[in-house]
Amino acid sequence: MRRIASRLYDAMGKKQGSYESESMSKSRNDQNYTFWLREHPSALTSFVEMIHMAKGKQIIVFLDYDGTLSPIVSDPERAFMSVQMREAVRSVSKCFPTAIISGRSREKVHDFVKLNSVYYSGSHGMDTIGPAPKKNSYDKNYQKKTYDNEGNEFIVFQPAQDFLPAIKKMLTEVKERTRKIPGVAIEDNRFCVSVHYRHVKEKDYERVEEEVKLMLANYPDFHFTRGKKVLEIRPSIEWNKGDALKYLLETLGFHDSGDVLPVYIGDDRTDEDAFKVLRERGDGYPIIVSSAPKETMALYSLQSPSEVQTFLTRLSMWGIENAATTHR
Numbered sequence: 001m002r003r004i005a006s007r008l009y010d011a012m013g014k015k016q017g018s019y020e021s022e023s024m025s026k027s028r029n030d031q032n033y034t035f036w037l038r039e040h041p042s043a044l045t046s047f048v049e050m051i052h053m054a055k056g057k058q059i060i061v062f063l064d065y066d067g068t069l070s071p072i073v074s075d076p077e078r079a080f081m082s083v084q085m086r087e088a089v090r091s092v093s094k095c096f097p098t099a100i101i102s103g104r105s106r107e108k109v110h111d112f113v114k115l116n117s118v119y120y121s122g123s124h125g126m127d128t129i130g131p132a133p134k135k136n137s138y139d140k141n142y143q144k145k146t147y148d149n150e151g152n153e154f155i156v157f158q159p160a161q162d163f164l165p166a167i168k169k170m171l172t173e174v175k176e177r178t179r180k181i182p183g184v185a186i187e188d189n190r191f192c193v194s195v196h197y198r199h200v201k202e203k204d205y206e207r208v209e210e211e212v213k214l215m216l217a218n219y220p221d222f223h224f225t226r227g228k229k230v231l232e233i234r235p236s237i238e239w240n241k242g243d244a245l246k247y248l249l250e251t252l253g254f255h256d257s258g259d260v261l262p263v264y265i266g267d268d269r270t271d272e273d274a275f276k277v278l279r280e281r282g283d284g285y286p287i288i289v290s291s292a293p294k295e296t297m298a299l300y301s302l303q304s305p306s307e308v309q310t311f312l313t314r315l316s317m318w319g320i321e322n323a324a325t326t327h328r
């Protein structure tokens with residue numbers, strides 16, 4: 001069914017050719033989106049049905065940052081979260097365990113979100129703070145104890161620790177290599193390096209990618225993935241946002257539990273790793289943030305960060321109401 005609908009909107013796209021007017025193109029896009037929505041229904045219109053499945057289960061909320069909690073903006077340093085969104089995340093985190101899994105460094109995403117009631121995982125899941133793992137399957141060499149201001153103990157898990165010296169070198173090298181390409185911005189995300197080309201002239205996109213590839217030829221333990229006008233250089237370890245999700249479920253004590261309902265909301269390709277984990281588990285809600293049709297493993301969709309805010313607010317209202325009825 002999914003395949004058939006995908007083919008339909010592809011075919012509709014091609015049939016119109018390049019001579020269509022703006023209004024024809026808009027109407028085609030609307031139709032494509034309508035087809036896609038049938039396969040990835042809105043998490044808002046499906047809210048009651050979704051929440052019905054949550055009865056008796058522990059909801060755990062996982063959120064991406066850029067494009068999910070904050071809109072995509074031209075300057076990565078100014079991707080601020082609105083006060084209202086912060087309030088929505090705060091409310092949801094008071095009802096359900098909540099974690100933010102971002103491509104940014106853990107410290108940076110914490111600085112943007114500014115909430116102590118959520119767990120943070122940065123560098124696409126390669127730097128996670130949370131409770132101590134229950135199983136011994138996570139390498140102790142990459143775990144470090146830390147304490148919050150109230151003296152509560154947490155574990156920082158950094159499975160890509162060994163790659164830090166090489167990442168430092170690469171950071172200098174990639175800056176040097178792309179220095180002459182106007183518009184490139186390099187972001188240090190601790191265990192990953194983001195090469196932004198949003199402000200690069202389209203004719204130079206290939207040059208950026210070429211420089212990254214040439215550099216990576218000397219670093220066989222690294223590769224890059226693509227995001228929104230960004231190339232993300234990362235260590236080639238078997239660890240991604242999906243693994244971070246599994247890790248957090250385990251540390252929170254829910255890995256093997258049948259009574260858990262993980263909700264993951266994200267907008268980008270790296271979030272697909274987390275969607276995949278939920279699809280494989282068969283017990284969660286993968287929700288993509290997109291206002292245009294795209295290939296995804298997500299089951300539900302939301303159009304924009306503003307819809308994410310509405311969804312989180314409704315979820316926390318349901319959480320408060322549910323807790324009240326349970327305790328009566």
Ligand SMILES: O=P(O)(O)OC[C@H]1O[C@H](O[C@H]2O[C@H](CO)[C@@H](O)[C@H](O)[C@H]2O)[C@H](O)[C@@H](O)[C@@H]1O
Nearest residue numbers: 065066072073074076079102103194228229230
């Ligand atoms: O996993 P995420 O939290 O979604 O982080 C992915 C990347 O997001 C940021 O870049 C993107 O958002 C910027 C601000 O809106 C935008 O300017 C940029 O073009 C986007 O690619 C962040 O700056 C990257 O480091 C993250 O890897």
